[in-house]
Amino acid sequence: MKTKSVIAVVLKGYPRLSETFIAQELLALEKRGHRLQLVSLRHPTDTTTHPVHDEITAPVNYLPEYLYQEPLRVLKAWWKVRRYPGYKKAFRTWKQDFRRDRTSNRGRRFGQALVLAAELPEETGLIYAHFLHTPASVARYASMIREVPWTCSAHAKDIWTSPEWELSEKLDDLDWLVTCTSTNVTYLKGLASDPAKVELLYHGLDLSRFDRHVERVHQRDGSGPDQTVQILSVGRAVAKKGYDDLLVALSRLPDSLSWHFTHIGGGTLLAALQKQAADLGLAERITWSGSQPQHAVLDALKGSDIFVLASRIAEDGDRDGLPNVLMEAQSQGVAVVSTRVSAIPELITSGEQGLLVEQRQPEQLSEALETLIRDPEMRDRFARSGEARLREHFDASKLVVKLSDKLKEHPSVN
Template structure:
């Protein structure tokens, strides 16, 4: 029997989390059986083609306990007889005293259902995000006596209290994270820093092959052939899209350009209002969520990719946005900020351009300079593409994750000849 891993996810499938879908598919291709456990039902109308390739069944836990009270009650009746139930109950009560919220109550209820319906063939629990999914994973792990590990990313690292991160890092067999900055922060909090590993996500370069991309000559001088700017991501504070809109409104009047943004999000309406207020709506195309194939086509049609990430007031921030890696894989010049793991991908003045966050004047100057200089865009774009193809191939990064599973005795027989390490 192949080793089965129960993977706890906040929401599956989700358009903005292709990096997770990619990892799941590669684990399956490497011989692992997966069972996906989602805390929420999907809200995206579309899915990526990669989701159709993932075979794993999905268990949807009750998103709100009052929606399925009998399922939760039956789960409690079944689980309370397990040897680990009392320890999990005491653990949860300790957490609840420090975080007396409905969210904390909900996570324990979801853990009860997860434990009661635990896949009998599963030998490991692996959670994506170290905040709420790992709370469910940790409580359920204690109940069923199955070890767990976690993958930490960005918001979950920077908006969780230190006490909770420290205790989860201690309880988990190991934790991986996707940026050097995140790794340093977690190691500082971990009772056993050697249990934290840096594992980049990378991208599937078979889905993002080197483009047959002629050198563009758009320089903003021709109103019938404007320079094409692109951004992709949810409209949330940490993406800095409001700064981008302000920067574009500051561009010289004789520079002809067009900005396309792909992605929904809670601030999509505010962004549209801002664009109209700035008087640039005739040059802006704000699209909703799109499939990976459509996004790839947008990369190929653009002259530069701009995402001025910031640290939001809540402390939320990106780790290393996969959209930057994807754009660079297509030879597109990327302009971003030195936040979190972004400088691990973009070297300012060589593989892209970095400006300080929340500085629309500096961002406007950088965009304007690159817009008028096709050769600069081509040079930085080529260097960025080489960087991605040499260091961010997901077949290399998945190998490190598989090594961690194998160290726990979860050895699968790969369906292909070899998984790169």
């Protein structure tokens, strides 16, 4: 019986609490019979993991995060692959890239690609990169060295903070790419010499891990301490999440309204946001919970009335794709307030499954929050509609079949 080919999955870091959509995909692919080899460019930094990570059985190969940390491993890899037929093409490509991007990062990616190419299992039939920036660079160079085809799943920052020349050349080299928003599809098709390579594929949500919150009844209206409306947001404290806008919006709510805001997530801007909250006089109305595992996020969702995410396009072009946390909120019957950025309007029609406002508009965000705080019946209506749309159109168990079929149909995998 013929042994199935290995699919090497190149990731920026693994495991990561903020990338549950990748973990749920990996587990689903394993369950559908794919042999995976995980390759991580970085070691984990989170102190905890989600339960889904414990269920994934694929081995993980951690490449040298910085080349000076493992010079002998890099040198040994170069010595092994320097005579491979594809090495000269990979080196020429890297030199061409380096001339346009003279950074240490570019050199590190080639060094990591050498190690990847040298250490890939012999039965590897395909390299599949998550993110079109650095993981795709490593996958691309290694693909050339080993003469193994590669594919990619693109998301948000990796697309919108990368130069067009690099995106275009990667699209020419890979076999196919899937991405999670219609905006991404349109943009990448415009850069590809073969637009048919680019395809829309939502991540969706693994609904088996998010049972219906059948006891959910929206009743609190913020009219007093016993009617305090619980507002939740889950996300990293980084620019694209717009938490500074959200804090301004919260500060504009009428003093007579009773509400409490909880934030779950780490991030580089967390200390600055806590100071901003104190300066706005909001400290006593906010709980900063830090990074939490999925079960804790689920418990927080079950106790919340409103989920808010003030996503925006950051100055460097970084933005959300389709945030899983919005789908997680919908799965638990929480009413959602967010912004018209990326694929969020593909999940939520404002006035039907939640309320959407323009990005970077704290006044509009405050008005939307006040409306939902005061109107539990509207929250209930949005929650029911949002959950129904989620389960009909964004069930990951159905969506991953499409990805699995694309992988199985690849000639190098069969």
